[in-house]
Structure formats: structure tokens, C-alpha cells
């Protein structure tokens with residue numbers, strides 16, 4: 001079925017509305033970062049760059065590294081932006097933009113998020129790298145898609161809801177696993193694994209108390225003490241659950257690697273977070289393209 005112009009929105013040059021790129025500008029392996037300034041920090045390692053564009057907070061560079069074609073794209077902050085970027089990149093790969101028809105041959109994409117995050121365990125130090133074996137969505141995005149239950153893990157969700165006494169006034173938490181294939185590529189003795197919790201904000205939703213008190217005030221303690229058969233919540237950030245959920249529903253693969261810039265239990269923040277992010281970028285590019 002073809003799509004209305006208001007549904008599959010294109011720019012005058014035929015590129016997709018927010019990401020502002022055409023299908024030929026997208027590699028099969030895509031690195032997503034939150035910060036638009038981080039895009040160049042990734043692509044500076046490329047051997048060649050073939051395409052650069054930007055619109056709003058979405059900056060895109062496509063090029064080659066060690067014989068592998070890569071696109072690096074910034075999503076900005078939050079799962080609402082992930083909804084836009086992932087829907088548009090999947091459309092570039094799997095919808096004929098001229099006719100609006102879904103293509104017969106599925107094109108699978110691999111997504112690696114290189115982000116920053118706060119640790120929720122005392123033993124996960126600032127400046128370490130955490131890979132999310134799962135994304136725990138406290139943001140609610142996936143509930144807006146029919147059939148999303150199929151990619152969720154109800155047993156762990158129910159255990160989490162009970163453990164933290166999750167308020168029925170908030171969207172039901174959802175848990176989705178990351179790609180095993182990418183995990184095998186990216187995990188090493190240099191990385192720590194755990195559940196990456198995705199919040200719908202940086203302050204109250206992550207238990208930060210400036211002038212407004214978070215509800216519940218002890219949200220972080222509740223998350224930290226959750227343990228399901230040895231699986232614990234390692235870190236807090238704002239994109240991974242939606243990345244894992246949408247990628248799984250669309251048939252793509254995704255994994256999040258996060259540089260730990262804060263330890264929320266110890267109250268510490270990295271003294272050189274940019275250096276840590278650069279080290280994470282170098283580590284991940286090496287593992288991804290070797």
C-alpha cells in the first residue's frame with residue numbers, strides 16, 4: 001500500500017524529512033550518537049567520507065573504514081528522537097520512497113549506539129564502558145506500536161514492576177534484548193554488561209533532585225537493588241530501550257555501548273568525559289571493522 005504525503009514525508013529533493021538523506025547515503029552499519037558534535041569525532045577515524053549532511057540535531061556522515069561502509073548519525077537526546085531517526089532510516093532501507101510501497105527484499109541494518117550514561121552500581125566506575133545486554137524502557141515509546149509485546153520480556157518486566165513497586169500512573173516498563181551478534185563483536189574484558197535503563201528525562205526520571213523532588217525519591221536505589229537471576233541494572237541513559245525495541249520490531253539488529261560519565265551511587269562525575277568518549281569510539285570502531 002502506498003503512503004500519503006503526510007505519512008512518509010519527503011523534502012523537495014526526495015530526501016527523507018528529518019534525517020535529510022536519500023537511500024544511497026545510508027550504509028548497512030549505522031553508528032548512532034546523541035550529541036551532534038560526536039558525529040565528527042567518529043567520522044574523523046574513517047579512511048574516506050562520501051557524504052555529509054545535517055538538519056536540526058541530526059548530523060549524518062557516511063564513509064569507509066577498513067573496507068567497511070559506515071554511517072554515523074546523531075539522534076539528539078531521548079526516545080522521541082529515536083522514533084524519528086529509526087523510522088526514517090528503516091524507511092530509507094525498506095520503502096520505495098517514490099511509490100511508498102514496502103520493498104519486497106528486506107534490507108537489514110545494524111545499529112551501534114555510542115552514548116554516555118550514568119552507572120547505577122557502585123562497582124561500575126566512571127570512565128568504563130557498559131554494553132546493554134538489554135534495554136529497560138521507562139519511557140513508554142514501544143507501547144505506541146501494535147505487536148510490540150512480541151519483542152518484550154514479560155517475566156523480567158513483571159519482576160521489575162513488583163520489585164520497584166512501579167506506579168500505574170506511568171507507562172509499563174518494557175525490556176528488550178540487544179543483538180547477540182553485535183554483543184559478540186563488541187564485548188571484551190574492557191566492557192561491562194548489564195541492563196541499560198532508559199529514562200524519559202535526565203533529572204526527575206533519573207532521580208536527580210534540583211528544586212523538584214523526583215517521584216519516587218528513591219528511584220535509583222530501587223533500580224540498583226533489582227536482580228533477576230544475576231541480571232542487574234547497570235546504567236541509566238535516554239535512548240537504548242527504544243533503539244532495541246524498534247530495531248527488533250523492524251527486523252534489524254542493535255547494541256548500545258555507553259561511556260560511563262557519572263556514577264550515581266557514588267555521586268561522581270568523570271573529570272575528562274570527552275577523553276573517555278573518544279576511547280570508547282576508538283575501541284568500538286576497531287571491534288566493529290576488524
Ligand code: R1P
Pocket residue numbers: 033034035076077078114115116117202237238239
Ligand atoms: C543526556 O546528557 C544525554 O546523554 C546521554 C543520554 O542518553 C542523553 O541523550 O547520551 P548521549 O551522550 O549519546 O546523548
Ligand code: URA
Pocket residue numbers: 116117118119202206236237238261262
Ligand atoms: N546521560 C544520562 O542520561 N544520565 C547520566 O547520568 C549521564 C549521561
